[in-house]
Structure formats: structure tokens, C-alpha cells
Amino acid sequence: xKRPTPYLVAVAMLLLPAAPTSGQDGRALFxxxxxxxxxxxGGANGAPDLKGVTAQRDREWLLKFILxxxxxxxxxxxxxxxxxxxxxxxxxxxxxxxxxxxxLAILDYIASRSGADAAPxxxxxxPTFTPEDIARGRALYRGDLRLAGHGPSCLSCHAAGAADLLxxxxxxxxxxxxxxxxxxxxxxxxxxxxxxxxxxxxxYRRAPLAADEVRALAAFLDAEATAAxxxxxxxxxxxxxxxxxxxxxxFLAIGIIWRDRFRAVRRPLVSMSGGSR
Amino acid sequence: xxxxxxxxxVFHLDKCLGCHTCSVACKNLWTDRTGxxxxxxxxxxxxxxxxxxxxxxxQQRYRGGWEGGNGRLRLKSxxxxxxxxxxxxxxxxxxxxxxxxxxxxxxxHLFTAKRGPDQPVARPVSRITGKPIDVESGPNWDDDxxxxxxxxxxxxxxxxxxxxxxxxxxxxxxxxFFYLPRNCNHCLNPACVAACPSGALYKxxxxxxxxxxxxxxxxxxACVAACPxxxxxxxxxxxxSEKCIYCFPRVENGQAPACFHACVGRIRYTGVLLYDAxxxxxxxxxxxxxxxxxxxxxxxxxxDPAVAEAASRNGVADSTIDAARRSPVYRFVKEWRMALPxxxxxxxxxxxxxxxxxxxVLSTSHDGLVDQTPSGLFSAIDQARVPVKYLxxxxxxxxxxxxxxxxxxxxxxxxYRRARxxxxxxxxxxxxxxTEADSSSEEAEAIxxxxxxxxxxxxxxxxxxxxxxxxxxxxxxxxxxxxxxxFMAPPRRGL
Numbered sequence: 116x117k118r119p120t121p122y123l124v125a126v127a128m129l130l131l132p133a134a135p136t137s138g139q140d141g142r143a144l145f146x147x148x149x150x151x152x153x154x155x156x157g158g159a160n161g162a163p164d165l166k167g168v169t170a171q172r173d174r175e176w177l178l179k180f181i182l183x184x185x186x187x188x189x190x191x192x193x194x195x196x197x198x199x200x201x202x203x204x205x206x207x208x209x210x211x212x213x214x215x216x217x218x219l220a221i222l223d224y225i226a227s228r229s230g231a232d233a234a235p236x237x238x239x240x241x242p243t244f245t246p247e248d249i250a251r252g253r254a255l256y257r258g259d260l261r262l263a264g265h266g267p268s269c270l271s272c273h274a275a276g277a278a279d280l281l282x283x284x285x286x287x288x289x290x291x292x293x294x295x296x297x298x299x300x301x302x303x304x305x306x307x308x309x310x311x312x313x314x315x316x317x318x319y320r321r322a323p324l325a326a327d328e329v330r331a332l333a334a335f336l337d338a339e340a341t342a343a344x345x346x347x348x349x350x351x352x353x354x355x356x357x358x359x360x361x362x363x364x365x366f367l368a369i370g371i372i373w374r375d376r377f378r379a380v381r382r383p384l385v386s387m388s389g390g391s392r
Numbered sequence: 393x394x395x396x397x398x399x400x401x402v403f404h405l406d407k408c409l410g411c412h413t414c415s416v417a418c419k420n421l422w423t424d425r426t427g428x429x430x431x432x433x434x435x436x437x438x439x440x441x442x443x444x445x446x447x448x449x450x451q452q453r454y455r456g457g458w459e460g461g462n463g464r465l466r467l468k469s470x471x472x473x474x475x476x477x478x479x480x481x482x483x484x485x486x487x488x489x490x491x492x493x494x495x496x497x498x499x500x501h502l503f504t505a506k507r508g509p510d511q512p513v514a515r516p517v518s519r520i521t522g523k524p525i526d527v528e529s530g531p532n533w534d535d536d537x538x539x540x541x542x543x544x545x546x547x548x549x550x551x552x553x554x555x556x557x558x559x560x561x562x563x564x565x566x567x568x569f570f571y572l573p574r575n576c577n578h579c580l581n582p583a584c585v586a587a588c589p590s591g592a593l594y595k596x597x598x599x600x601x602x603x604x605x606x607x608x609x610x611x612x613x614a615c616v617a618a619c620p621x622x623x624x625x626x627x628x629x630x631x632x633s634e635k636c637i638y639c640f641p642r643v644e645n646g647q648a649p650a651c652f653h654a655c656v657g658r659i660r661y662t663g664v665l666l667y668d669a670x671x672x673x674x675x676x677x678x679x680x681x682x683x684x685x686x687x688x689x690x691x692x693x694x695x696d697p698a699v700a701e702a703a704s705r706n707g708v709a710d711s712t713i714d715a716a717r718r719s720p721v722y723r724f725v726k727e728w729r730m731a732l733p734x735x736x737x738x739x740x741x742x743x744x745x746x747x748x749x750x751x752x753v754l755s756t757s758h759d760g761l762v763d764q765t766p767s768g769l770f771s772a773i774d775q776a777r778v779p780v781k782y783l784x785x786x787x788x789x790x791x792x793x794x795x796x797x798x799x800x801x802x803x804x805x806x807x808y809r810r811a812r813x814x815x816x817x818x819x820x821x822x823x824x825x826x827t828e829a830d831s832s833s834e835e836a837e838a839i840x841x842x843x844x845x846x847x848x849x850x851x852x853x854x855x856x857x858x859x860x861x862x863x864x865x866x867x868x869x870x871x872x873x874x875x876x877x878x879f880m881a882p883p884r885r886g887l
Contacts, residue, residue, distance in 0.1 A: 192448055320845075372477070373483045375483075376483035377453060377483060377484040377485060377486065377487075378455065378483065379487065379489060379490075380445075380446050380447050380450075380453055380486070380489075380490050381445075381447075381490050381529060382488050382489060383448040384442070384446060384447065384542065384543075384546055388541055388542040388545065388546070
């Protein structure tokens with residue numbers, strides 16, 4: 116069901132002068148809400164590079180999209196559909212706590228940074244994680260610790276490498292090196308706090324991750340990405356090897372448990388005695 | 393004292409001539425059906441030999457019967473725990489090869505063969521697959537010591553003998569054998585009944601016949617594995633297990649079972665034994681050496697008024713108690729102590745008793761001629777051609793004393809009759825031999841009469857069936873009830 120709010124806002128936007136709104140710190144807001152995924156001139160990395168976006172698109176559309184990306188996309192907007200296709204179905208989450216004025220301040224900031232000579236915006240400092248964070252993240256990933264929102268553990272769908280149990284899922288993409296794909300731990304945290312892909316969004320909409328869980332998981336996945344890569348066999352070969360070993364062990368166990376089972380009596384008797392029949 | 397009655401049997405092995413008439417009578421009557429071709433509810437084995445199925449006495453392989461001479465008595469084949477672990481496959485089930493693949497011959501070929509240079513032949517055809525087979529074994533493949541080095545030489549009971557005794561037993565011109573007819577023992581402590589997960593097996597109250605309820609049987613085949621005598625068989629066609637039914641339709645009409653009736657050597661006796669059911673467990677737990685004696689102690693004297701009174705209280709019919717007093721089985725087993733259970737160490741308390749064979753066991757020969765003097769014909773038991781140790785394994789649970797007792801008494805009767813009929817034995821000597829054998833001339837005469845001159849009625853004392861009582865059990869008493877008010881409605885079940 117479409118909500119009327121974005122359209123009302125868009126209509127209001129048309130009536131407003133395109134003057135920059137002061138009193139809002141665009142840079143601080145950008146760092147807080149956008150920098151997890153977006154850069155300004157730093158290259159597209161899981162999300163579009165926003166350099167020059169204010170020149171390419173009209174502000175009305177940008178405002179409408181930022182306020183509710185899902186509604187715009189579902190309304191069949193061709194530009195939104197294009198974005199969705201470019202980023203493999205990953206939809207931008209609606210930023211929380213941003214009103215129209217704040218968004219306009221951010222857009223102003225982006226416009227000010229989009230000059231030809233402007234240096235890329237520096238990303239926020241990477242967070243520091245303790246070993247406790249990593250350990251907790253591992254437990255959450257494997258499902259040893261239950262998520263506060265009762266959502267499924269990551270292992271159900273994703274494989275992460277060293278911490279995998281036998282049953283790590285292959286439904287979602289492998290999580291090895293996910294922090295590099297998603298602009299570091301900050302980007303991952305933002306991603307986890309409001310997952311943009313259709314599957315994860317629908318799974319975790321009703322079971323959102325708590326802030327401390329996001330932190331722990333980011334810590335764990337970051338550590339996994341920086342750890343030395345596994346030099347073992349490919350997953351399928353390891354699984355086949357394990358299955359073979361388990362089968363052999365099973366047959367051995369059967370052989371031991373029923374070692375004194377009844378075997379043929381008459382034939383061995385005859386052949387042992389050297390008889391022909 | 394919990395007195396119950398059992399229709400028990402005595403097989404007098406000294407009289408068995410190994411003709412297999414009993415087996416054929418049984419086969420024609422009961423097991424000539426699809427799925428039952430391989431079964432021989434009654435079979436006759438040559439001893440020494442491995443029997444049917446091959447090596448059935450070796451419970452290391454077959455796991456039949458009970459174990460535990462002291463403390464708990466438990467089945468060798470299964471337990472509550474093992475029922476679960478063996479639920480898809482019982483690990484101690486004999487295969488068809490241990491019995492034999494039944495076959496017939498392609499007789500039609502004799503008539504339909506094309507004209508050719510050779511006589512047509514009737515090839516053996518499997519009665520299970522219908523395809524031609526090479527016959528490899530049969531139910532009495534080692535009959536009369538056939539294939540001795542393979543079969544007779546592997547008899548588990550030979551373990552009691554030294555290598556030298558074995559060599560002597562199988563020496564040319566010294567070789568000796570006797571026959572062992574076997575059917576279901578209708579045991580007092582039946583392992584098959586105890587092992588059945590479906591509760592399909594039961595021991596009939598009135599005469600102790602052990603039967604398999606064909607409606608309840610669920611083909612677990614636990615009875616096949618549990619029976620140490622391997623006398624429960626699985627019918628592959630009906631998917632139910634079957635066993636000897638002691639010809640109960642004949643018995644209920646006052647006739648002896650078919651194998652008894654058909655016996656050419658008249659070796660079989662049937663009659664009622666009264667026993668004390670309260671002491672069954674204690675007897676089954678007796679130490680190995682005392683098993684035969686403990687088994688015999690269960691059997692009660694029907695002439696004892698206290699026993700008869702207790703039997704009446706337990707619902708044993710007066711006619712059954714009367715039959716017990718005339719029972720030839722009681723005389724052989726309890727009174728004369730000549731008949732012994734087969735492999736009492738299986739602890740199922742079998743109710744078929746065997747008089748151990750004496751001849752040609754005790755005869756001696758010089759230069760190929762049998763010594764015809766009494767001392768030559770009926771020599772010392774220790775010089776028997778079949779060592780007593782071997783017989784003790786079969787009939788004494790390893791203890792040779794009851795076997796020696798039974799043999800000594802048989803021998804004494806021979807000496808006594810020799811003195812009476814031939815006259816080449818001094819009466820005083822015969823009397824002395826009788827005393828040594830714990831017997832008397834009156835007893836010897838009675839043994840002689842029941843052994844040699846027995847009539848049909850003396851051998852088979854089958855009590856009336858009292859079917860009127862069975863009919864009462866089968867009838868719903870409410871059917872006959874009249875009077876009262878309103879409608880009679882059965883109780884409503886469920887919701």
C-alpha cells in the first residue's frame with residue numbers, strides 16, 4: 116500500500132525555494148547517516164558514489180527517494196528500478212531520524228563537495244573491536260547465542276569460513292571479505308542495522324538486530340575478513356571427505372556392534388572340511 | 393504348589409530304527425504347503441552328526457535358549473534393549489542354507505522329452521525359485537553318517553571327547569551311530585514364548601502345548617532365533633512363524649499325534665505329567681550339573697492325594713489326573729528315571745524325554761564277530777562304543793551320572809531277561825546286577841513290558857479334551873442371558 120506522505124512532501128518541495136537551508140550541519144549528518152555506504156568521489160562500492168548526484172538528479176526526486184526508497188521503487192519509477200538492477204536488488208534503507216530539512220542539508224553538503232577540485236570525503240574512523248566483541252559475534256553468527264529479536268542466526272544462510280559448522284548455508288552470499296565489499300566495518304554495521312536486500316529485509320524486519328549485536332557481528336566478520344585465508348580443500352571436497360569418513364565409521368561401528376552376528380554355518384563347514392559339497 | 397498338567401513325551405532311542413516315518417507322517421499332514429516346504433516339525437537325526445538345521449546345537453552361533461545358572465535367567469537371543477537395536481534385522485537368524493533349499497523333480501520331462509540317444513532325466517527343481525538347482529544339502533543330509541568327515545566330525549557334542557577318543561569313534565569298523573528323532577519339546581520355560589515381541593506364542597493351559605497365534609504373529613521371527621532346538625520356522629509365503637502343534641486336533645479327539653501314531657519302532661510314548669509351576673524358575677536356574685535332576689523334581693506324583701487335590705483346585709480335570717496316574721511318561725521319567733531331557737543346559741525345561749540308546753553301544757566284538765555271551769553283549773558302560781561323556785553332553789547337560797543310571801538300568805533289565813528267557817545267566821547274578829542298578833525284578837518286569845510288549849493304549853494315554861469347558865470360554869455369557877428390563881446395549885466406546 117502506498118503511503119501518501121512522499122507525494123505530499125514532493126508537492127511541498129516544488130513550492131519551496133531551492134535555497135540552501137542553513138542551521139543544519141550537512142557534513143555531520145552525512146557522516147552519521149550516509150557515509151556507511153556512500154562516498155563523495157571515493158568510488159562506488161556497494162552503493163553509488165554521490166559525487167555530482169545533485170547535478171544529475173533534481174532535488175525533488177532525490178528528496179522523495181531518500182525519504183522512502185522502497186515506496187519509490189515499488190511505484191515503478193524507472194530510475195529507481197535502474198538503481199535496483201545495478202546493485203543486485205540491494206535497496207537503500209530509509210534513513211531514520213531524517214526530516215526534510217536534514218536531507219536538504221545533506222544534499223547541500225554533497226553539492227558543495229562535488230566540485231572538480233574537492234577531495235574525497237574522509238570516512239569516519241574505523242571502530243576498534245575487542246576480542247570479547249569478536250567472540251560474541253562468533254557465538255551470534257553460529258547461533259550459540261540467540262539473537263535478541265529471535266531472528267535466525269547468520270549461519271542458516273551464510274558461510275563465513277573458519278567458524279562454520281558442517282551445516283553453514285549457501286543460500287546467501289559467502290561472508291568472507293564482506294567488510295571490504297561493504298566499505299569496512301562501518302558500512303557493514305549500517306548494512307546490518309537496516310538490511311537492504313529483499314530477503315534479509317523481509318526476514319529481519321520483524322526481528323531487527325540490536326545495536327550491540329550489530330557491533331559484535333561486525334567485529335566478528337571484520338576479524339574473519341582480515342584473518343589469514345583458509346588453505347584447506349574446497350567446501351564440496353571437504354564435505355564429501357567428511358561424508359566418506361562418517362560412512363566408513365558407521366560401517367565400522369555396525370561391524371563392531373554386531374561382530375558376533377550369525378554368519379553362514381553349513382557352507383563354511385563344508386569348505387573347511389575340504390568337502391566338495 | 394501350583395499344579396498344572398502337560399502332555400509330555402518319551403522317545404525310547406534304544407528302539408529307534410531311523411526310518412523317518414514320523415517325519416513323513418508329519419510332513420504329509422502339516423507342512424506340505426507353499427512356504428512350509430523346508431520345515432520339518434519332526435525330523436530324525438543321526439548322531440554323531442550336525443543335524444537340522446546344520447549345527448543347531450551350537451548356541452555360540454545360534455544364540456538359542458537361556459543363560460544364567462546363577463542369578464538372573466535371560467534369553468541369549470534378545471532383550472528389551474536388543475529388540476530396539478535389532479529391530480530391522482535379527483543378527484542370529486539361520487538362513488535357508490542352514491536348513492536346505494527344498495526341491496522336487498521335473499518329472500514331466502520324462503514324458504515330454506524329445507526322442508534322443510539318451511534316457512531323459514528328471515532334474516531337481518527348487519520349490520522356492522522354481523529353477524533347476526544343484527542339490528547341496530537336505531534335511532537329513534548326514535543320515536547314517538553320510539559325509540562323516542564333514543558333518544559327523546563337526547558334531548558340537550564331540551567337544552567333550554579327547555582327540556584319541558574321537559579317532560577311536562570314527563575308526564573303520566568301530567564307527568557307531570544312533571538316531572535322534574526331534575520335534576518341538578513344548579517346554580515348561582519356552583524361550584520362543586518369552587522372546588515374541590507380539591505375544592503371539594502361548595502355552596496352552598490344559599495340556600501345555602506351545603502354539604503360535606497366526607493372527608497375532610507379526611513375523612518378527614524372534615521365536616526362530618530364541619528356540620535352541622530350532623523348532624520354530626518362518627513361513628515365507630504366509631509371513632508367519634509356525635511350529636509343531638503336537639497335532640492338537642488329533643489329541644483333542646483322544647488320538648496320539650501323527651508322528652507317534654506312525655512310529656514303526658514304537659519308540660514314542662505320550663502321557664500326562666503333573667508338575668509344580670511355582671518352581672519352574674528355580675529349576676531353570678539350577679547349576680549345570682544338577683539341571684536334569686532339578687527338571688525331574690518339578691514332576692509331581694499324581695497318586696499323592698495332596699497333589700491331586702492341588703491339581704483339582706487349579707482346574708485340572710479329574711479325567712486328566714486319572715490319565716496322569718496311567719502315564720507311561722511318568723513311569724519312564726520319574727519312577728524309573730530312565731528318560732532324560734535333551735540338552736537340559738538350554739534351560740527351557742523340555743518336555744520330551746529320551747531314553748539313552750544302549751545297543752549297539754554296549755556290544756563288543758572280537759575279530760569282527762560280536763561276542764554273543766551276556767558279558768560281551770552287555771559289557772561295562774565305560775567300554776561303550778559311544779563314550780558316556782558324549783551321551784552326557786546330549787542328555788545330562790554334561791553330567792554323566794543320570795546317563796549312567798539310565799544305561800545301567802537298561803542293562804540290568806537285559807541281564808534279568810537273559811536269565812529268565814535264555815538261561816545262560818545265573819538268577820543270582822541277574823539279581824545282583826539289578827540291585828546294583830537300583831532296580832528290582834518287579835520293576836525290571838514292568839520296564840520290559842512297557843518297552844517291548846506295550847500296546848497302543850499303554851503307549852498313548854491321552855486324556856479327554858473337555859471341550860465343553862473350551863466352548864464355555866468361547867461363548868459370550870451375555871448372549872444367553874435373558875430377563876431384566878429394557879434393552880441390553882453393549883458399552884459404548886470412544887467419544
